[in-house]
Amino acid sequence: MTLGSFLQPFPSDGAHVEHLSRRTLLAATTAGVAAATLSAHPSPATTLSRKALRAAPSDPAQAAAATAPSDKALRKIISGMSLEEKVGQLFVMRVYGHSATAPDQADIDANLKEIGVRTAAEMIAKYKLGGIIYFAWAHNVRDPHQIADLSNGIQTAGAQNPSRIPLLIATDQEHGIVDRVGKPATLFPGAMALGAGRSTSDAREAGRIAGAELRAIGIVQDYAPDADVNVNPANPVIGVRSFGADPTAVAKMVAAQVKGYQSARIASTAKHFPGHGDTATDSHTGLPVITHTREQWEQLDRPSFEAAIAAGIDSIMTAHIVVPALDPAEDPATLSRPILTGILREQLGYDGVVITDSLGMEGVRTKYGDERVPVLALNAGVDQLLNPPTLDVSWNAVLNAVRSGELTEERLDVSILRILRMKAKLGLFKDPYVTHRGVDRTVGTRAHLAAADRIAERTTTLLVNKDGLLPLSRRRHKNVLVLGANPASPSLSDGPPTTVIGAALTELGFAATVLPTGTAPTQAVIDQAVAAAKGKDAVLIGTYNVAAGSAQQKLVNALAATGVPVVTLSMRNPYDIAQLPSTGAHVAAYSWIDVELRAAVRVIAGRVDPRGKLPVPVQKADDPTQVLYPIGYGLRY
Secondary structure, X not given: OOOOOOOOOOOOOHHHOOOOOHHHHHHHHOOOHHHHHHHHOOOHHHOOOHHHHHOOOOOHHHHHHHOOOOHHHHHHHHHOOOHHHHHHXXXXXXXXXXXXXXXXXXXXXXXXHHOOOOOHHHHHHHHOOOEEEEOOOOOOOOOHHHHHHHHHHHHHHHHOOOOOOOOEEEEOOOEOOEOOOOOOOOOOOOHHHHHHHOOHHHHHHHXXXXXXXXXXXXXXXXXXXXXXXXXXXXXXXXXXXXXXXXXXHHHHHHHHHHHHXXXXXXXXXXXXXOOXXXXXXXXXXXXXXXXXXXXXXXXXXXHHHHHHHHOOOOEEXXXXXXXXXXXXXXXXXXXXXXXXXXXXXXXXXXXXXXXXXXOOOHHHOOOOOOOOHHHHHHHHOOOEEEOOOOHHHHHXXXXXXXXXXXXXXHHHHHHHHHHHHHHHHXXXXXXXXXXXXXXXXXXXXXXXXXXXHHHHHOOOEEEEEHHHOOOOOOOOOOEEEEEEOOOOOOOOOOOOHHHHHHHHHHHOOOEEEEEEOOOOOOHHHHHHHHHHHOOOOEEEEEEOOOOOOOHHHHHHHHHHOOOOOEEEEEOOOHHHHHHOOOXXXXXXXXXXOHHHHHHHHHHXXXXXXXXXXXXXXXXXXXXXXXXXXXXXXXXXX
């Protein structure tokens, strides 16, 4: 999701990245509803005069906060809630379907099988949920108007519950390799690309525009940005989702993006506390253990979360990781009171919403059963319980824990107040609904798309340029063969990636021939590529997490041996270049989404100058104790 389930469409990093020791890595990187609710619970803070409205702040986020219900009004709402409503308010759950009331039959069947209800509306009525999370694979995000209608349907369903509390509708829209909402929405470079661009203003602008578009379709909580510091090139789940390996630089970018999202009235979520950047295990499938000392955690992981808190972050997501130096009991951080209450609440002074990563991930399920996990999470200091594998089991576990006295109703009230404060700050008690007109004037506008292009151009990083091969010339390199991997593209993109690259070259006046070769080309495919290179003026190969001795490496070597100029373009981790000494030129794009690939092609063709700088170090392939390209490295024309 945020971690949870985003990897489903993508190949696993782990099989493609050579393992490096932790000591080496650490050394290398150190340096409607409103009216109903408010009529039942009136408060002076929620009814402003025209004069007061004219005097309200011009910033949308400040204006919403100025008109939000007071804590007194929110506590009155809580006092009128049933125990079942209080339990439901703690959960954020997935649901299948494009409509809250009339999904396709296949989605009805999936809901019945996994949740025991037919529709989102039925689920909200039965479990009194506080939030819903959208996924492309759950068929929630077909197009902007449909998403807006689904959001409105969900809010209407929430208004039918006795307390009539609006829902938090959330998604993982990190950008880069994690996008739930695709075109025609504006897609931006991901975190590591922004880290390469080194512009906090670009990070903030990307967050502001992305947040505005999410808000227009009814999504009000985004599980972004990723605040992890990626000090492990072999990290199978974070990688380019991180802004980089320098804690100070990451902290600045996190703070900027938080401010951007929240200026658009989006609840931003920093993740994954206490820091997932040095794991070699994927917490979807296992329980990672991080052996940092307390001092290393203070130096590497703390700064970015501290910066997010200082920037006013609305929510922080937990990690399903074990950090013995922070909790000797070796509980997953999601279930650890020393980490969530002792460090996050008490030491860092954070009093906002704490949300778990997906409770369906194996990392949080290995030590305790699904019935115990939500109760332990609440005891640890969590407020929102995200996407449990079986909602009925988790919901009833919390309900029964209160009835048995293991949890008190007062403990639930503390979390519910935090959740309602966030909903109030977002203006949901005033008006949770969106319109098609708002969608049309906000989502994927020409100005937003142009901003994404400009930002992407400032992230593309040139690492190798032997004999001045780049930029390619339409006169000398007219005929280009495009090869490479085609990882699954975000929903509603122009993918696959090789097609996007070929089309971008054609638009710039080149004659491009596209031949996808995949992440593991066979010898027959390599031979076909070599044959196709004959008569071409250049070859452009998109690479995806190249490992020593891999088929992708063999493909590049075979093409280089033909004498045709070879340009490689890493479409995910920038560490590929360490395995590609035979390439004539190498560019890092940090993702395979359209906006980054097209920007990289414009750099390769010389339409713009490469400006990106590595936000992580690249170690030598034959001696990982040595740095091949340090943080800050990047060539210019």
